[in-house]
Amino acid sequence: MTYQKTEVLLKAENVGLSYAGKIILRDVNFTMHNIVRPDVCQGQVVSLIGRSGIGKTQLFKILAGMNKPTTGVVLIGEDMHEVREGEVGVVSQNYILFNHRSIKRNLEIALEHNDKNYTDADKKNIIKDYAEKFNLAEHLDKYPLQLSGGQRQRVSILQQALTSNKFILLDEPFSGLDVLVIDKVVDLLLKVSTLHELNTLIIVSHDIENSLAISDTVFIMANQPNKEGATITEKLDLIEMGMAWNPEIKNDHKFQEMVAHMKYKI
Amino acid sequence: MMLLVFMQIVFVLGVWQWLGGGLIPSPGKIGLRILEIIKSGSFWDNFMMSLILTLKGMFFALIIALAISYLSLVPFFRPLAKFVIKCRYLTLTGLIFLFTLLTSDGSQLKLSLLLFGIVPFFVTSLLSVIDGIDKQEYELCSTLGMHKWRTLWEVIIIGRLDQVFEVMRQNFAIAWMMITMVEGLSMSEGGLGAMLIKSNKYIDLATVFSILVIIFFIGVFFDYLLGALRYSFFPYTKIQLRNK
Incomplete structure (x- = not known):
């Protein structure tokens, strides 16, 4: 599978968030790149996975420019400017x-x-x-x-x-939908991601299987032992792992093993 | 359901007619008196006087209340809106003297009293509509790149116009109830309220109850009319109600 990761589209640098002295998010760092495939209009689908109540929605709002982080910054665009409300x-x-x-x-x-x-x-x-x-x-x-x-x-x-907007954040897009509808949503999201080379979907979810099945990159959000506040604990490059852009991936034995393993990580 | 309601009304009227003749006039007597009142020319003059005053009051009250409610979005004006809401607890009777001095004729006096009486109720309802708006609607506007004025227009003004209509419908009842009180306070130009006071003075209970029944049915008619107009102007409100 030929592909190339080119320019940075979005970057979270040392993002942290505290409320009334309580640390919600800590040192959140990740980068999203433009993925280029020959003869394919290939957008990006990135998932942020974490259990409920971990602070996903807070990070979601920071990425959308709706909330300001206590520390750090989210940068987007060619000139890597600070994200503003309405740009995502x-x-x-x-x-x-x-x-x-x-x-x-x-x-x-x-x-x-x-x-x-x-x-x-x-x-x-x-x-x-x-x-x-x-x-x-x-x-x-x-x-x-x-x-x-x-x-x-x-x-x-x-x-x-x-x-x-080239960035679209989706908050729990599979929540409350039955299996048949979820398949349609997956198709729809893939369609949207391939409408433009720079289209980037960021899925914030606790649904591991469906998020992984559609993504090219996954970031795991979790708490670390003896440290207050959630952070990105792991990055999965599903392209390198050979699990991206495959509509039948859910039937893959290795994929199912990874999903089962992931449940212990969040 | 309609049949059940109809049967219950007939039953109650039947019992009332059978037991009537004491302090409260019987339905038959009230019905005959209603016909007499309607046939008299003075009724229509009084009715039009009350109706025009109510509609005028509703119109101006709505404009004032909308202005106060929209301005309440600016923090500077929020205390003013909160104060207007509390004015619901003021009594009109105590303010007649002040308003008499401030206005030049009976018509202006009644309109001022009516406005003072209903604006706080309008503002209360409108503020609860604005406060009830989901924050996510504003966020949707920002993700669509709307500037603040367009957001105000889309979410609060156009987006809640159907609810303004509903507020108007609910508060018409208050205005209609208040009109008889205001006309009672200033009887110079007549109206249904003045008719009621006069009939009460002569202990003409059949006329009092007849006027009350007329006032009641006109109120119910306008309630229905405003409800029908709301569904006609804003068809999506029917869907919203059905989904609740």
Whole structure:
């Protein structure tokens, strides 16, 4: 499998967070690179895995620029500037949309805030095209509350993909979904990641199997003995391990062994 | 369900008619008096007077309350909004003298009293709508790259317009109840409230109860009308209610 890791897209440097004297996050360091494959538009899918309550949501908000870390910094972009709120797309666990707007209008709003100045005709065509790709064409005139949870999640992901943000953070994207819907979500996320070379999906989850199956890189978040606050304890390069970009990876014996082993690490 | 309600109403009216004739006039007597009142020309003048005053009061109260509620998002104005909410506990009767001095005629006096009476209720309801907005909606706006004004417009103004309508519907009941009180305080230009006070003065209980029934049904009609308009203007509210 030929690939190359080129420029740094996102970097967390010594990120730490404390609340009322209690350390939540400590010395969080990781780097995300652009992965280039010949003849393939290959985006990045990175997972941050940790057990519930470890501080994933706090790190999620820091990566999105919504919260400032107590120490350290998150850098993004070519010039490696400090992340600002609005530069990273966010798909929350409960798929927040504008309930007073139709699905079509929700997607139009995302395009209105895209860097490119699309004409109305362009917007119409883009939405039509993407709605067909993501099986939402028949729902465009409906309101968000008329859709199922899975459909709302798709709209939410598509909405973020339509902005000019290249980074999309997903908070527990597999939570509360049945097995069949999870497979669809995995397909959808892979589609989004390959829409643009620089598209980077960051999945924050405690669902080890599904997160690993879709990712090229995994960071494990956990507590270390005798140290307060969670940090990144391990990085798994699934490309090097030969476990990335394989739709059938869940059936692989080695993969299942790794998933079982990971449960003890978080 | 409708049949059950209808049967219960018929039963209650039947019992009331059978036991009636004491202090509270019987339904038959009230019904006949309602017809007499409706046929008289003065009723329609009084009714229009009350209705126009209520609608005027609602209109101005909504504008004032919306301004206070939206301004409450700026920390400087938050104490003002909190104070207005507490004004619900002030009594109008004690303020008549002050408002009489401040206004030039009976119509202005009634409007001022009405506004003073209902604005705190409007602000209370509107602030609870604004406070109930999920923080994640603001975060969605920022991830979509919206600036602060667009966020305010999308989440608080347009996004909650249906709830403003609901607040209006709920507070119409308060305004409608208050109008008779205000008209009772300043009887110079008539109105349903003035009619009630006069009938009470002459212990004409059949007329009092007839006016109460008329006021009740007009209130119920407007409640239904505002509810229907809300569903018609904001169809997604029906879905929200169904999902709850």
